[in-house]
Amino acid sequence: MEKEEILKNLAKCVIDGDEEGAKKWAEEAIKQGIDAYEAIMNGLAEGMKKVSELYEKGEYYVPEVLLSACAMNAAVEILRPHIKVDKTAKPITVVLGVVEGDIHDIGKNLVKIMLDSAGFKVIDLGKDVPLTKFIEAVKEYNAEILGMSALMTTTMPGMKKVIELLIKEGQRDKVKVIIGGAPTSLDYAKSIGADAWGKDASEAVDIIRKLISQ
Amino acid sequence: MAKEEMTPYERLMTAFELKKPDRVPVTPFVREWAIRQAGFKFSEVMSNPEKYVYSQLYAIRKYGYDMVLDLLAVHAESEAMGSVLHIPDDAAPSVKTPAVNDYSKDLPKLKIPHPRKDGRLPIILEGIRRLKEAVGGYIPVMGYVQACWRHTCMLRGTERALLDMKKNPEPLKELIEIATESLIVYAEAVVEAGADLIWVSDPTSSGDMISKKAFEEFVFPYLRREIRAIKRMGVKVFLHICGNVNDRLEIMADTGADAISVDEKVDLARAKSLVGNRVCIMGNISPGVTLLQKTPKDVEEECKVALEKAMAGGGFVLASGCIVPAAVPGENIAAMVEAAKKYGVY
Numbered sequence: 001m002e003k004e005e006i007l008k009n010l011a012k013c014v015i016d017g018d019e020e021g022a023k024k025w026a027e028e029a030i031k032q033g034i035d036a037y038e039a040i041m042n043g044l045a046e047g048m049k050k051v052s053e054l055y056e057k058g059e060y061y062v063p064e065v066l067l068s069a070c071a072m073n074a075a076v077e078i079l080r081p082h083i084k085v086d087k088t089a090k091p092i093t094v095v096l097g098v099v100e101g102d103i104h105d106i107g108k109n110l111v112k113i114m115l116d117s118a119g120f121k122v123i124d125l126g127k128d129v130p131l132t133k134f135i136e137a138v139k140e141y142n143a144e145i146l147g148m149s150a151l152m153t154t155t156m157p158g159m160k161k162v163i164e165l166l167i168k169e170g171q172r173d174k175v176k177v178i179i180g181g182a183p184t185s186l187d188y189a190k191s192i193g194a195d196a197w198g199k200d201a202s203e204a205v206d207i208i209r210k211l212i213s214q
Numbered sequence: 215m216a217k218e219e220m221t222p223y224e225r226l227m228t229a230f231e232l233k234k235p236d237r238v239p240v241t242p243f244v245r246e247w248a249i250r251q252a253g254f255k256f257s258e259v260m261s262n263p264e265k266y267v268y269s270q271l272y273a274i275r276k277y278g279y280d281m282v283l284d285l286l287a288v289h290a291e292s293e294a295m296g297s298v299l300h301i302p303d304d305a306a307p308s309v310k311t312p313a314v315n316d317y318s319k320d321l322p323k324l325k326i327p328h329p330r331k332d333g334r335l336p337i338i339l340e341g342i343r344r345l346k347e348a349v350g351g352y353i354p355v356m357g358y359v360q361a362c363w364r365h366t367c368m369l370r371g372t373e374r375a376l377l378d379m380k381k382n383p384e385p386l387k388e389l390i391e392i393a394t395e396s397l398i399v400y401a402e403a404v405v406e407a408g409a410d411l412i413w414v415s416d417p418t419s420s421g422d423m424i425s426k427k428a429f430e431e432f433v434f435p436y437l438r439r440e441i442r443a444i445k446r447m448g449v450k451v452f453l454h455i456c457g458n459v460n461d462r463l464e465i466m467a468d469t470g471a472d473a474i475s476v477d478e479k480v481d482l483a484r485a486k487s488l489v490g491n492r493v494c495i496m497g498n499i500s501p502g503v504t505l506l507q508k509t510p511k512d513v514e515e516e517c518k519v520a521l522e523k524a525m526a527g528g529g530f531v532l533a534s535g536c537i538v539p540a541a542v543p544g545e546n547i548a549a550m551v552e553a554a555k556k557y558g559v560y
Contacts, residue, residue: 061423062424063377063379066426103308127309152502153506
């Protein structure tokens, strides 16, 4: 079977939320010698991008997105051990979390899947994370990237406070800050002094790569 | 300004009956805001009805809006059924560990809680009794009961419950069934304690979360049963769903609620023309943007627009779009109340 067709099937299974299908095509990809990372990024992640679009358009809702994420997760589990990693290179460390007072972590979990698949070392602090914990984690893990999200207008200001804390602790120039979440915007990211803003999970990998290469 | 002729109780009840009161009632949904105004922390009131009641009375006397609220939306109904809460020092609690993990093991173990004995429910009921004693008959006392779908999410975990719609619809429906029954039992105790009206709310069933089709299958039949049962207890009911509910306003009205409360994602003029002849409309001053971040002048302006859109003919309550954050400046709540008095006179 053609590589293109397998990638297309992987994407389709994610779009349809078909977990069994996604697993089957992930195994097929390995059998055919397709690069595992490529299968994730050009197959599964492409599907997830389409899912985001369908959600934007109001054709998909949260249950559909979750089902797609399940399918993606299941296939990533199969593909991950086959990702070729450069054992000598130190992976980029990313600290991730949803800020204090906010327990909406569906988007953050999608970002984690994307980054995991792309070979980043992800330190997931979870949801409702006390603001000082972000600073502690950045220091402890020597993180290159700090990713934060907020899904409520009432919790958004927490991200600004974290950036202020980073400055106060002399850590700001050691880490790049990326934010996301439904009520946020590029303007908001700029206004609080973040380095980047991600519209949705599918953008995360590219944005972080760009930040690191700067 | 015309002299106020009605008590807050008469005013709100008149609006709920789709008639014109002396002026539009104004009900900012204040919980943590009142708690902070009174100088307490959220965690203190979680186990102390005296402090909570004090905060409500303190704030309403100072700001003069039209409704007192019980200790609402702290997932007490779900906690009483086995979900474990995380209670931060000075913020609203959330569910840490949901009661239902494995359907086959946990569903048969679920009990309908005893409202006077189990969990935090007696504390909340005590608060309602005290509020009623303090202001009953003059200011309406709002008692809160979760919507059945929200209760389900707090028993199962929101993400899992949403996924169950796709993966395990049958056991999910059994859980919604149990949730609905338990809420009707609890509502009876809330009414007995003295609530004049019941707030049924659900942040997890708007069009931002689930499709209209899923709403019709997993929410509406149970919600209608819950609301109708509460109405038969002789109180008013208002249904609040945060978020984009533009495609389901009619279905919300079909539940039999006296009023539906919406946030800023719904245009009040549209809601009024669509269902205003059947239900009272409540809304929709933005708590996170206008009340929290703008000036009293901006608040006044937004209230004026809301009143222009929806007060005509009666059946409108000027309310916040959702619960008011603790950090909202007092001047902004004062501006909201003033706007109702200035622009909301019939």
